[in-house]
């Protein structure tokens with residue numbers, strides 16, 4: 392058994408065979424069962440792929456002959472002979488027909504066996520031949536897989552997904568019933584893979600920084616998304632221990648489920664709003680089950696990450712309406728498109744920028760693609776009649792940008808009126824405070840909007856200059872950094888001075904210790920992954936507002952995040968349970 396340690400990114404324990412996806416250096420080889428009837432088709436695919444590989448090699452041989460002379464073309468003749476070798480063809484066909492697995496996997500296994508044999512002979516000349524074998528196999532596999540990325544939607548059996556990095560679009564399109572856990576080299580707690588894993592209630596350990604590379608297809612893996620431990624090829628005792636742990640977690644979940652129905656009220660009677668973040672409409676069931684009383688952030692961009700074209704106005708209208716209707720009158724804050732940065736939308740445009748996190752992202756992108764923005768705004772306005780909708784702009788960095796966004800909304804309203812489409816005239820409009828410049832002029836911005844929502848994932852990223860998805864600097868993404876706490880206090884105070892409510896939808900809101908500090912600072916609403924709602928609700932119910940204020944004052948006085956962590960652990964340990 393081997394143990395790897397990463398960043399605990401989505402709680403829970405799960406196990407299963409590893410499925411290694413998208414290694415940059417080696418293509419991911421799909422492995423799936425085929426039926427007896429499909430065997431001839433698989434074999435035909437092999438014959439066609441070999442034919443194409445031969446065409447490639449012949450073209451390279453002709454070019455080498457032309458440019459460098461006949462003697463340099465000899466290697467390609469050797470490759471052609473290998474591609475035509477009847478013994479190899481026979482061995483692959485026998486293996487295909489006896490194992491009933493797809494042809495890519497058979498070819499890959501055959502290569503592994505040959506390479507191992509050649510390397511085991513200890514003859515340097517034969518060892519070099521293994522490079523040729525690899526080269527030819529890669530060529531055949533490229534044709535077999537059409538050089539396309541395997542879609543995680545096609546997963547046919549339960550797996551633990553192992554990857555170097557997953558795009559948000561991979562996460563959105565994958566077969567969620569089949570992915571039991573995720574292990575990834577890149578990523579931190581607030582990366583989008585982490586956010587989506589929590590949303591889908593899939594245990595995840597991220598930021599292994601190369602460790603995931605050592606896991607092979609079909610290795611048995613146990614993932615503990617609560618502690619960040621990954622066990623590869625565990626022994627029986629370990630398996631049993633995790634079985635018991637899983638049972639205890641299930642009991643704890645039942646305990647927490649009983650909190651779902653209770654109000655989020657402090658010991659001295661202050662009511663707090665606990666809401667949930669969602670990324671796809673289907674999550675509303677989980678939101679209600681976990682006892683959230685509204686949606687504080689609907690990340691609309693994930694609608695745009697589905698494979699295919701950007702959604703039409705009608706498709707968006709249907710999605711927003713569905714969420715509002717499912718929430719049955721509870722508030723739902725829908726954020727306008729936040730693409731760019733690490734949220735790359737394959738079909739929307741080219742996001743190849745040197746510095747994407749500081750680039751063409753979110754509101755900046757929307758303001759430059761008015762057709763797209765207007766269609767989203769109209770869809771939002773029209774959906775607003777189906778519930779208690781609010782609209783929120785992401786990544787606002789200053790007043791001019793905010794004015795432009797508000798003006799765009801007015802244009803969308805005019806168009807709806809022209810089309811006789813109903814919408815809520817008094818639809819509240821708010822902004823994310825997630826750029827330090829916005830936090831520093833919160834007093835100016837507060838006079839132009841109906842609410843603030845602090846996005847600490849980005850606010851921390853931009854304040855401390857730490858890429859939230861980069862595992863190497865994940866230790867710096869620290870909510871209790873004094874600079875972050877001061878900015879948060881400022882935003883809450885400025886919002887309240889202008890008479891508007893301030894909520895938080897960054898992941899910081901889901902940490903029970905942070906929740907006490909935020910409560911004490913006067914935060915009005917907390918929004919987080921649905922799975923975190925019961926823990927935070929229990930925290931709010933276990934403390935008085937007066938005590939939280941004292942705790943917050945002390946936290947603000949401390950001079951480093953370690954001091955704050957130690958102070959909170961000492962002060963709250965007897966009442967506030969933190970699972971990591």
Ligand code: PEP
Nearest residue numbers: 825846847848849896897
């Ligand atoms: C944030 O930045 O804190 C936030 C909630 O937005 P996102 O994570 O979608 O960037």
Ligand code: MG
Nearest residue numbers: 825846848849
């Ligand atoms: Mg953000």
